[in-house]
Amino acid sequence: MSNVKCDVISIFPEYFLPLKLSIIGKARESGILDIQIHDLRDQAIGVHKSVDDTPYGGGAGMVMSPEPWARAIEQVCDQRNIPLRTLVILTPAGEKFTQAMAREFSQTEHLIFASGRYEGIDQRVTDYYRAQPGFTVREVSIGDYVLNGGEVATLVMLESIARLVPGVLGNPDSLLEESHSLPQGNLEYPTYTKPASWRGLDVPEVLLSGNHSLIHSWRMQEAALRSERISRQTGE
Ligand code: JB8
DSSP states (O other), X not given: OOOOEEEEEESOGGGGGGGXXXXXXXXXXXXXXXXXEEEGGGGOBTTTTBOEEOOTTOOSSOEEOHHHHHHHHHHHHHHHOOSOEEEEXXXXXXXXXXXXXXXXXXXXXXXXXXXXXXXXXXXXXXXXXXXXXXXXXXXXXXXXXXXXXXXXXXXXXXXXXXXXXXXXXXXXXXXXXXXXXXOTTOOOOOOOOSOSEETTEEOOGGGGSOOHHHHHHHHHHHHHHHHHHHHHHHTO
């Protein structure tokens, strides 16, 4: 089976220029990763190329109109010609994005990210595609804070998904280590490099010992201590 194909729809395609850089940029150039960015404005209606309107029921700000989204989504589906896809709609009210979700998405054939702005996208876009065959719709949030739009959240998700795609990371040892040698769902252990002594601070002796089973135990213990400290800070 082939690698995940991703389409991103936004009124700010330039937000996604960082995807030309570094590991993800190289993976895209080599063809291992297929990520395409689409300007929602290309699907806007009328001479004013408007993509938003005032909210029914009143309130501050603007809501994104459904029809440009439907046109953009249907255009990427026609271009890809893949029978099943997951439509990811970014919203602060969505289910929390997790490593498990990143793994699941990295094994999906076709992902479409709807990165909205303003006060969000007309709810009927979610409701409409939930009822369409071939569509799985996920409303997703990357955490309990509010952004100005879905673009940055989409970048976060794409980075965590892309690094799980076979061949994207030059050295897959780092993936192996994440999945096996860390206490389940745990934070990393502290890491050190040369010099062994720096501004009066020494690298823990065990790391210089060459005793790999002792080093492994020490790292697991430190990772556990770290996550205990964080839990206490965040209130369990
Ligand atoms: C308009 O905070 B967020 C987020 C905020 C947003 C939109 C999408 C996501 C769209 N504001 O996750």
